[in-house]
Amino acid sequence: MDALSCDALSVREVNHRLRRMPAGTSCSVAAPQGLHNLGVGLTEKIDVCIQGNAGYFLGGLGGRTDGSGPDITVEGFVGWSVAENLMGGTVWVKGSASQSAASSARGGTVVVEGDASLRAGISLKGATLAVAGNVGAMAGFMAQSGTILVGGDAGHGLGDSLYEAVIYVAGTISSLGADATVEELVDDDVLAIKRLVELTGFDHIDPGRVTKVVSARTLYHFSADHHGVY
Amino acid sequence: MCGVIGLLIRDPALEPELGRMLVPMVEALAERGPDSSGIALYSRPAADPDGEPVIRVSLGTDGTVSWSEFAGWVSSRFPPAEVRVSLSGARVDVPETTVDELVESLSQRWPSVHVFGTGRMLTVVKDTGRPEDTCRRYGVESWSGHLAVAHTRMATESAVTARHAHPFVPGPDLCVVHNGSFSNHASVRRRLEADGVRFDSDNDSEVAARLLAQRLDGGDDLDEATRWVMKEMDGFFTLVVGTATGMSVVRDAFACKPAAIAVTDAYVAVASEYRALAGLPGVDQAEIFEPQPEVVYTWTL
Numbered sequence: 001m002d003a004l005s006c007d008a009l010s011v012r013e014v015n016h017r018l019r020r021m022p023a024g025t026s027c028s029v030a031a032p033q034g035l036h037n038l039g040v041g042l043t044e045k046i047d048v049c050i051q052g053n054a055g056y057f058l059g060g061l062g063g064r065t066d067g068s069g070p071d072i073t074v075e076g077f078v079g080w081s082v083a084e085n086l087m088g089g090t091v092w093v094k095g096s097a098s099q100s101a102a103s104s105a106r107g108g109t110v111v112v113e114g115d116a117s118l119r120a121g122i123s124l125k126g127a128t129l130a131v132a133g134n135v136g137a138m139a140g141f142m143a144q145s146g147t148i149l150v151g152g153d154a155g156h157g158l159g160d161s162l163y164e165a166v167i168y169v170a171g172t173i174s175s176l177g178a179d180a181t182v183e184e185l186v187d188d189d190v191l192a193i194k195r196l197v198e199l200t201g202f203d204h205i206d207p208g209r210v211t212k213v214v215s216a217r218t219l220y221h222f223s224a225d226h227h228g229v230y
Numbered sequence: 231m232c233g234v235i236g237l238l239i240r241d242p243a244l245e246p247e248l249g250r251m252l253v254p255m256v257e258a259l260a261e262r263g264p265d266s267s268g269i270a271l272y273s274r275p276a277a278d279p280d281g282e283p284v285i286r287v288s289l290g291t292d293g294t295v296s297w298s299e300f301a302g303w304v305s306s307r308f309p310p311a312e313v314r315v316s317l318s319g320a321r322v323d324v325p326e327t328t329v330d331e332l333v334e335s336l337s338q339r340w341p342s343v344h345v346f347g348t349g350r351m352l353t354v355v356k357d358t359g360r361p362e363d364t365c366r367r368y369g370v371e372s373w374s375g376h377l378a379v380a381h382t383r384m385a386t387e388s389a390v391t392a393r394h395a396h397p398f399v400p401g402p403d404l405c406v407v408h409n410g411s412f413s414n415h416a417s418v419r420r421r422l423e424a425d426g427v428r429f430d431s432d433n434d435s436e437v438a439a440r441l442l443a444q445r446l447d448g449g450d451d452l453d454e455a456t457r458w459v460m461k462e463m464d465g466f467f468t469l470v471v472g473t474a475t476g477m478s479v480v481r482d483a484f485a486c487k488p489a490a491i492a493v494t495d496a497y498v499a500v501a502s503e504y505r506a507l508a509g510l511p512g513v514d515q516a517e518i519f520e521p522q523p524e525v526v527y528t529w530t531l
Contacts, residue, residue: 034505055505077518079504080488098520099485117520118485136485137523 002027011035021046034079042070045089053095055079063088067107083110086127099136102129105146111200118155121148124165132202138177140167140213149193149210151202162215168193169213170205181216232396232409233259233382233502234489236470238477238529239375241496245273249373251510253365255499256380258506260361262409263382266395267364268346268356270405270472273375275350283326285402287333288354290319292391293342300340308332317367318392319346321353344392344430347399351375351474354405356395376531379472381407387415387434398436400443403474408435409502410466410487418462438463442471456480456526468521470500476530485523492516498529 004014004027014029018039021027026047032038036055039048042062050058053076060083063069069089074082077095086105096114103119105127112120112129118136121129124143130151137155140148143165153171160177167180168189176182185208193207235255239245248271256267278284297320301313304322311332312323324332329348336343347354357364361382365371381396388394397405412418415434418441423429427440438459445455456471456478466486471478479500481489490504494516501507504518521527 033508034503036505053504053508055503077504098488098490118523138484 001025003030004028005030006033006035006038007031011037014038015040015042018042018046018048032074032076036079039070039072042072042089044070046070048072050074050076052076053078054082056081056098057084058082058093059086059089059091060084062086062091063108065107069108077114082112083108083127086110096133097131101131102127105129109199115152121146121165121167124148128196130196130200130202132200132204134171137174140165140180141177143167147192147196149196149200149202149205151205159213159215161219162213164215167213168210170210173211173213176213179216179219180213183212183214185210185212231262231384233262233506234407234409234468234470234500235259235378235380235502235506236407236472236477236479236498236500237378237380238498238531239377239496240494240498240531242376244496245376246374247511248375248378249369249371251497251499252373252378252380253371254509255501255506256361256365256370256382258509259382259502262502263384264360265385265390266356266358266383266392267361267381268354268383268392268395268397268407269365269368269370269378269380270347270397270399270407271353271373271375272349272351272377272403272472272474273353273373283350284323285326285329285348285350286353287322287324287329287348288319288346288352288399289322289336289343290346290354290356290392291342291344292358292393295340295343300343303339304332307335316355316369318357319355319368346392347397347405349399349403349474352399352403352405352472354397354399356392356397358390358392358395377472377477379405379407379470379477381409386411388432391431394431394433396435397472398430398433398439400436400439401446404439404443404446405472406435406439406442407470408438409468409489410482412437412463412465412467414464434465438467438469452476452478453526453528456528460524460526468502476528478526478528479521480526481521481523483524485520489521490518491521491527492518 056079059072067088083091086108097116101116101120102110115133120135120139124146126145130149132151134152140159144163156174157177159180297315396407412434415437468487
């Protein structure tokens with residue numbers, strides 16, 4: 001296993017070395033010191049372990065369109081927009097994530113063992129985001145496709161202006177956002193949650209006892225009833 | 231952008247380390263605000279001679295001032311005054327009863343000298359240019375004290391001058407730094423001006439500072455006053471407020487601007503980004519969290 005350190009290398013140098021690693025190899029990155037942009041744009045299936053707390057955009061833009069990509073683990077917390085626009089692979093955060101976790105992620109899986117703050121899964125476009133703890137306000141804002149699983153509670157405005165992404169919440173929901181609605185769980189939902197619980201080890205989540213939030217689709221089309229409003 | 235910093239020392243043994251702890255924090259946030267910066271330092275005053283409180287008057291300029299000539303003028307006009315000259319500013323320590331007279335005669339005789347702040351504990355430096363350079367030029371690393379509030383500025387709403395830099399000091403020993411922008415600052419300013427409040431600049435953040443001071447003068451405690459500002463000011467903000475007794479932090483309802491807080495028995499540190507906290511002593515053992523939107527956090531000494 002290769003070992004890099006942010007004490008000795010700049011973020012650009014670390015990322016350059018990670019990008020040159022062939023598939024099947026692994027590498028650790030020590031002393032991340034909250035630095036931004038670590039491990040962005042990696043496409044090969046490699047294992048990367050970030051040994052501490054990272055800053056913004058950790059692991060963003062990673063993976064390929066077929067859903068393959070690096071497996072990145074962070075042994076700490078991360079700043080804003082972890083795994084932003086992820087295409088494939090896994091970003092696994094042992095601590096908590098700040099705002100906009102997995103924003104615009106198209107593929108791959110983002111796992112947060114702690115909490116995720118505001119706007120988790122904003123504009124999600126097909127990836128899976130699993131958070132063991134709570135998510136802050138406006139989670140899933142305008143999420144278009146993909147799955148968000150919350151093991152704890154969700155803050156205000158959950159799923160505001162949601163498109164076709166699905167949100168599962170094991171705990172309480174402070175309030176739903178505009179056009180978000182609660183729907184009955186069906187067998188396929190329970191199976192999907194079961195598989196996610198198995199993958200993440202979040203066994204405090206009972207797959208049959210979560211709240212499913214989807215779009216009510218009332219904002220999809222112009223309504224003549226609203227004519228006078230515009 | 232902009233970077234905000236607050237560092238409250240709880241363990242007196244760490245007070246001599248304040249500057250050495252602060253400078254790496256400012257450096258870490260320099261790229262959030264490379265055009266200008268400012269630091270408010272709070273340190274305990276020496277025992278007052280003759281029982282009369284001594285007030286520190288922090289001065290700076292956006293023009294050219296012969297500070298040695300200035301020091302001579304102060305010494306002859308205000309004999310008990312003590313003058314410390316730094317690179318492009320000065321601090322004059324005068325008895326409390328002399329402050330108004332000093333400030334008044336400054337505006338007559340030294341119109342290009344600006345008062346950046348007054349207080350029994352407060353010293354303020356503000357300057358344009360890279361924040362790292364400002365730290366170096368003013369010797370911030372050697373500073374000792376129990377609270378520092380700092381700002382790195384990327385100007386969006388008003389000019390890049392020392393006078394427009396943060397912190398704003400709207401009252402004795404009271405300072406405010408702001409990351410964000412206010413959309414209703416002009417209307418709040420008009421109302422405050424109608425109430426007789428005077429401004430030093432056309433900066434939007436100064437409006438929040440003056441509003442806070444007005445609330446405190448009206449009898450609000452720091453928590454209430456900060457909450458009032460949060461509700462009345464429309465826009466994006468992380469605000470850090472420093473006072474003679476402590477520090478407050480508040481973020482807007484949408485938490486549009488970042489902040490991270492580290493709490494230990496020895497200090498409380500707030501910064502726009504965690505990387506500014508990452509080098510603090512004992513940060514591995516600190517309780518680290520993000521301030522929630524619309525919650526006022528206050529720590530007192």
